[in-house]
Structures are given as C-alpha cells and as structure tokens.
Amino acid sequence: MSYLARRLGSALLTIAMIVIINFILFRAMPGSPERVILRGTPNVTTAQLNAARERWGLNDPIFPDQFGAFVVATVRGDLGYSFVARGQTVGQVIGQRIWPTVILFGLGEIIAIAAGLALGAISGWRRGGIIDQVGNGISLVLYSTPYFIIGMALLLIFGPGLGWFPTFGMLEAGARYTDILDRLGDFLAHLALPLTTVALGLIGQYAIVMRSSIIETLSEDYVTTARAMGLRDGRILRRHALPNALLPTVTLIAINLGYIVAGAITVEVVFNWPGLGTLAVEALEARDYPVLQGVFLVLGVSVVLANLVADLIYGVLDPRVRS
Amino acid sequence: MAGQVALARPGGARRFVGAGSLLRAVLRRPEGLIGVIILTFFALLAIAPELFVGPLQTAVTAKGPRLSPPIEGFPLGTDHLRRDMINLTVHGARVSMVIGLLATVITVLVGAVVGIVSGFAGGRLDGFLMRITDFFLVIPTFVLALILTPILRDLVGSGSREVFGIRMTLVVIVVVIGITSWSSTARIIRSQTLSLKERAFVDRARVIGAGGGHIMRRHILPNVINLIVANAVIVFAGAVLTETFLSFVGLGDPLQPSWGQLLESARAIGAPGLGAWWYFVPPSACIVLVVLAFTLVGSALDDQLNPKRRERR
Numbered sequence: 075m076s077y078l079a080r081r082l083g084s085a086l087l088t089i090a091m092i093v094i095i096n097f098i099l100f101r102a103m104p105g106s107p108e109r110v111i112l113r114g115t116p117n118v119t120t121a122q123l124n125a126a127r128e129r130w131g132l133n134d135p136i137f138p139d140q141f142g143a144f145v146v147a148t149v150r151g152d153l154g155y156s157f158v159a160r161g162q163t164v165g166q167v168i169g170q171r172i173w174p175t176v177i178l179f180g181l182g183e184i185i186a187i188a189a190g191l192a193l194g195a196i197s198g199w200r201r202g203g204i205i206d207q208v209g210n211g212i213s214l215v216l217y218s219t220p221y222f223i224i225g226m227a228l229l230l231i232f233g234p235g236l237g238w239f240p241t242f243g244m245l246e247a248g249a250r251y252t253d254i255l256d257r258l259g260d261f262l263a264h265l266a267l268p269l270t271t272v273a274l275g276l277i278g279q280y281a282i283v284m285r286s287s288i289i290e291t292l293s294e295d296y297v298t299t300a301r302a303m304g305l306r307d308g309r310i311l312r313r314h315a316l317p318n319a320l321l322p323t324v325t326l327i328a329i330n331l332g333y334i335v336a337g338a339i340t341v342e343v344v345f346n347w348p349g350l351g352t353l354a355v356e357a358l359e360a361r362d363y364p365v366l367q368g369v370f371l372v373l374g375v376s377v378v379l380a381n382l383v384a385d386l387i388y389g390v391l392d393p394r395v396r397s
Numbered sequence: 398m399a400g401q402v403a404l405a406r407p408g409g410a411r412r413f414v415g416a417g418s419l420l421r422a423v424l425r426r427p428e429g430l431i432g433v434i435i436l437t438f439f440a441l442l443a444i445a446p447e448l449f450v451g452p453l454q455t456a457v458t459a460k461g462p463r464l465s466p467p468i469e470g471f472p473l474g475t476d477h478l479r480r481d482m483i484n485l486t487v488h489g490a491r492v493s494m495v496i497g498l499l500a501t502v503i504t505v506l507v508g509a510v511v512g513i514v515s516g517f518a519g520g521r522l523d524g525f526l527m528r529i530t531d532f533f534l535v536i537p538t539f540v541l542a543l544i545l546t547p548i549l550r551d552l553v554g555s556g557s558r559e560v561f562g563i564r565m566t567l568v569v570i571v572v573v574i575g576i577t578s579w580s581s582t583a584r585i586i587r588s589q590t591l592s593l594k595e596r597a598f599v600d601r602a603r604v605i606g607a608g609g610g611h612i613m614r615r616h617i618l619p620n621v622i623n624l625i626v627a628n629a630v631i632v633f634a635g636a637v638l639t640e641t642f643l644s645f646v647g648l649g650d651p652l653q654p655s656w657g658q659l660l661e662s663a664r665a666i667g668a669p670g671l672g673a674w675w676y677f678v679p680p681s682a683c684i685v686l687v688v689l690a691f692t693l694v695g696s697a698l699d700d701q702l703n704p705k706r707r708e709r710r
Contacts, residue, residue: 084531087528088531088532088535088536091528091532092536095541099544099545099548102548102552103548103551214689214692214693215685215689217692218634218685218688218689218692219681219684219685219688220638220641220642220645220684222642222645222660222664223660223677223681223684223685226660226663226664226668226669226677226681227669227681229669229670230669230672230674233669233670241669241670329534329535331537332534332535332536332537332538332539333537333538333539335537335539335540336537336539336638336639336642337642339539339540339543339642339646340642340645340646343645343646343664344664344669354540354543354646355646355647358543358547358646358647358648359647361547363544363548366543366544367544369540370537370540370541370543370544373537373540374536374537374540377535377536377537378535378536381535
C-alpha cells in the first residue's frame with residue numbers, strides 16, 4: 075500500500091470514529107432522546123412521546139437503521155437543529171461562527187510558527203548565549219501559561235489601563251461604517267489583543283521544540299563534516315541543520331493541534347470573540363447538545379485533516395518515512 | 398539501601414533504578430531542584446490549607462470589603478463576595494492539586510495497561526488498541542471533554558454527594574480528564590515494551606513456562622516503571638491545565654473552587670476590565686508556577702533517563 079493511501083485511510087478511520095462517538099453520545103444523553111427533543115414542551119403526554127419516537131425513527135433498531143440514518147445525515151452535512159436557536163440548523167449556526175475562528179487562529183499560527191521557529195533556531199544555535207537564556211526562560215513561562223491567562227493579562231494592561239484596544243467582540247456594536255476600510259480598521263483593532271494572545275501562547279511551545287530539535291541536529295555527523303569542510307556558520311545552519319531540524323517540528327506542531335483547541339476556546343471566551351470557541355461554551359451553558367456535537371465534528375475533522383497534510387508534507391520532505 | 402531493590406534478579410531482569418536515586422538525580426540539576434521546591438510548597442498548601450488560612454470562606458462567612466485591592470488584613474485583596482483572596486487561593490491549591498493527582502493516577506494507569514498489553518500481545522489486539530490510542534492522540538480531546546462532562550454529570554446525578562470529601566461534579570471532571578488523556582502514555586509505554594519483549598530475560602521466562610500475565614507483571618512492568626514515573630510528571634501538568642480550562646468555561650464547582658474556577662468567577666464579573674488584577678493574578682500565578690515546576694522536574698527526569706540527552710550535556 076502506498077504511503078498516501080495509508081495516511082488517507084487512517085484519517086478516514088479517525089473521522090469515522092468521531093462520527094460513531096457522536097452517535098453513541100447522542101444515545102447516551104441523559105433522559106431518553108425523545109425527552110431531549112421535546113424539551114420545553116409542557117405536559118408531554120404518552121401519545122406525544124410515542125409520536126415523537128415514531129417521527130424521529132427511535133422505534134427502529136439502533137443498528138443498522140438508526141446508525142445508518144445518522145451516518146448518511148452526517149455525511150450529507152445534516153447535523154440536526156439547534157435546541158436554542160430555534161429553526162436554525164446546526165450547520166447554519168456553525169457556519170456563522172467558523173470564519174472568526176479561522177482568521178484568528180490562521181493568523182496566530184502563522185505568526186507563532188515564524189517567530190517561534192526563528193527564536194528556537196537562534197537559541198539552539200547559540201546555546202547558552204544571551205538570546206538563548208532570556209528566550210528559553212520566556213518560552214518556558216509562556217509554555218506553562220494557559221492562553222486565557224495571557225489574554226486576561228493583556229486585557230488588564232491594554233484595556234482599562236491604556237485604553238489602546240477594544241476588548242470585547244469582533245466589531246463595535248451598532249457602529250456605522252463610512253466605507254469598507256473603516257470597517258476593516260475596527261475589525262483589526264478588535265483582532266489585536268486576541269491575536270497577540272494566541273501568538274504568544276503558541277510561540278513558547280514552538281520555540282522549545284525547535285530549540286531541542288536544533289540541538290539534536292548539531293551533534294549529527296553531517297554537521298561535524300560540514301564544519302570540518304570549513305563551511306561558514308550561517309551556511310551550516312541554513313543548509314544543513316535547519317532543514318533536518320524542521321522535520322520533527324512539523325510533526326510536533328501537527329500533533330499539538332488537538333491540544334491547542336482547548337486554548338483556542340478559552341481565548342475566544344476571554345475576548346468574546348464570536349467564533350467556534352464561544353459557540354461551544356454558549357452551547358455548553360444552554361445544554362445545546364446538537365451544536366456541541368457539531369463543533370466537535372467540525373474541529374475534530376479539521377484537526378485530522380491538518381494532521382494528514384502534515385504527514386504528507388513530511389512524506390515529501392523525508393522520503394524515508396514513505397517506506 | 399532502602400528504596401533500591403536488588404539489581405540482579407534471576408533471569409537478569411533489572412528492577413528500579415531506585416526511587417531514592419532517581420529523586421537525588423533530579424535534585425542535582427538546578428531546574429529539578431527549583432521544580433521540587435515549588436511543588437513541595439504547593440503540596441504543603443494542598444495537604445493542610447486550614448492550617449495556613451483557616452476554613453474556606455463562603456459568601457456567608459466572609460467579612461471583608463467588597464472587591465477590594467490589597468489592604469491591611471487582606472494582603473491579596475478580596476473578591477466580589479467579600480472573600481479573602483489568600484483564603485481562596487490556598488484552598489484552591491487543594492482542589493486543583495487533588496483533581497490533578499487523581500486524574501494523573503487514572504491517566505497513567507489506563508495508559509500503562511494499554512501500552513504494556515498492546516506492546517506485549519502484538520498482532521490484532523495491538524492493532525485494535527493502537528487505533529483507539531491514535532484516535533485519542535489526534536482528536537481535540539478537550540471538546541470531547543466538554544460534551545462528556547455534562548452528560549456524565551446528568552447520568553450520575555451529581556446532587557450534593559461526595560466521594561472522599563470531593564464533590565461529585567469534580568469526581569466527574571477527574572474521570573473525564575482520565576479517559577481523554579491516556580493516549581500519549583500508552584504510546585510511550587508500548588514502544589518501550591516492544592523493545593523489552595525482544596530481550597533475553599523475557600525469552601528465558603517464557604522457556605521456563607511463565608504465562609503472559611506473569612511476564613508482563615514481573616518482567617515488563619518493573620522495567621518500564623521509571624518511564625511511567627517520568628511520564629506521570631508531565632501528565633500531572635497537563636491534568637492541572639485541563640482542569641483549569643474546564644473550570645474556566647464553567648464546568649467547575651463554585652462550592653469547591655479550584656484556581657480555574659476562581660479565574661472563571663473573575664472573568665464572569667469582568668475583573669480584568671475593572672482593573673481588579675488582585676482577583677485573577679494570585680490563582681494565575683499559582684497555575685503557572687505549578688505547571689512550570691512540573692515541566693522543570695520532567696525535563697530533569699528526562700535528562701536522567703534518556704541516555705542520548707545525558708551524554709550531550
């Protein structure tokens with residue numbers, strides 16, 4: 075089997091398991107499913123219960139009928155209806171909230187990868203130097219700090235203290251914009267603090283990984299050989315050490331994505347950023363299980379796909395793993 | 398020497414490096430020493446918070462001013478319910494550390510059993526267990542925890558029941574952290590088991606008729622115990638963080654406030670926006686210190702146990 079097919083198969087299997095878990099969780103929900111569906115309806119009669127059971131197919135055998143229907147619906151993108159936002163499908167609710175998260179974390183990741191890898195590479199290269207000592211200390215502290223604590227600190231400093239940036243939401247509530255640039259400016263002002271939080275939260279982690287990766291690489295024989303050949307330091311770092319040190323870093327970044335989601339959710343909560351994280355917490359407070367499961371599905375599939383991409387990149391960079 | 402069990406066993410199975418010598422090795426490294434000192438301090442707070450600050454203050458018993466910055470008598474200020482922040486933070490140590498400890502025990506137990514069985518049995522069982530492990534390794538387990546926690550709580554009917562003085566809501570948190578975070582432990586233990594399985598002493602044990610269970614318990618387990626301890630340190634840091642995250646999004650217990658729960662209250666009343674730094678700086682500092690300490694100890698342990706890193710120092 076080719077490398078590509080194996081990675082693809084394993085990603086599909088993981089996604090299938092996410093769907094299965096979602097199904098089991100829906101069945102395990104406290105109170106039978108029909109009670110959850112009828113929640114908020116006063117004085118439910120037995121007849122109504124039975125009608126609901128019949129209407130939602132709960133009288134069919136769990137396997138294969140109910141499970142089959144659930145899988146077909148999920149594959150078609152039908153995730154059911156939100157309990158709270160009446161009349162809206164889970165797909166619609168999530169669709170409104172997905173872009174703020176993509177923007178915040180897409181930009182945050184890019185900044186953090188660039189800055190973190192650079193800091194880590196310099197620290198590892200000039201090990202024990204001033205940049206290493208200061209940078210590694212800061213990285214360790216940032217790495218140990220939950221993102222939302224960084225967020226609350228920034229909020230304290232720049233919110234009421236200096237008043238430089240708005241601290242709530244994505245756009246000024248009720249604001250009227252003269253043109254698109256005005257609107258963009260307001261958006262960027264709101265983005266500043268959450269984006270800084272995300273970037274700071276990630277930089278520590280990436281710098282630490284890159285630093286130890288560079289240190290491992292520097293003791294490899296080919297670096298010694300390059301030194302013996304009289305190559306200049308900068309060239310050894312760029313051409314010999316960096317490319318090899320980047321390999322394990324790619325994997326670690328991908329593996330940590332699942333964990334980063336926890337930080338993502340809390341950062342959004344701190345700044346009331348209207349993304350999937352605040353949606354998850356709102357759904358949690360309202361016990362809006364379909365939305366919660368939808369968020370789990372969307373985030374789970376995204377992380378699995380990101381891992382797949384990382385695996386494929388790794389396969390291109392390092393032919394050895396393909397065998 | 399106490400704590401140092403016989404090194405040469407019949408069949409050559411080497412047992413513990415020795416808990417004592419492992420600790421001494423950690424203490425020899427400056428970062429290990431700092432980490433151990435910090436953790437000892439918080440362990441003392443967690444064991445007997447009453448000794449330092451008296452019983453946990455509630456909205457009823459608290460008599461301080463409302464949301465006051467540090468003043469005489471309240472060196473860390475008070476919260477919006479007039480409670481002394483020192484009192485809350487010290488009692489938070491107990492809740493956070495105990496949840497972290499119990500969750501670590503479950504995590505490491507599940508991870509070690511899955512890892513040893515998977516690595517030793519091999520074949521289809523190994524394939525099956527590793528599929529599940531990889532699943533938990535990849536997916537955002539925190540979101541799964543967000544869904545599992547309220548469902549489990551409703552299933553067990555939390556009420557006001559307590560287990561060993563821990564409220565049911567928090568027991569559920571412990572279980573949820575345990576079942577969502579064992580995967581990396583399982584991976585690490587499995588790969589060590591795979592290499593141990595090929596060693597001569599396992600073959601010899603098999604030749605004299607030892608069963609699989611016996612070999613796993615008496616020959617594999619003693620040889621991975623150091624790895625389990627080193628991993629537990631990292632797992633503990635992760636468990637404290639996960640508990641903090643869960644509490645922060647509203648899944649904590651206001652009646653037994655952990656550090657994360659205090660931060661949630663601080664956010665809920667808008668403390669950062671009000672400039673009430675004293676409400677969230679003490680619990681934040683504690684969380685960062687504890688996680689940092691575990692990371693430092695873990696790094697020192699890793700240097701000790703990983704010969705590749707040791708010789709490069």
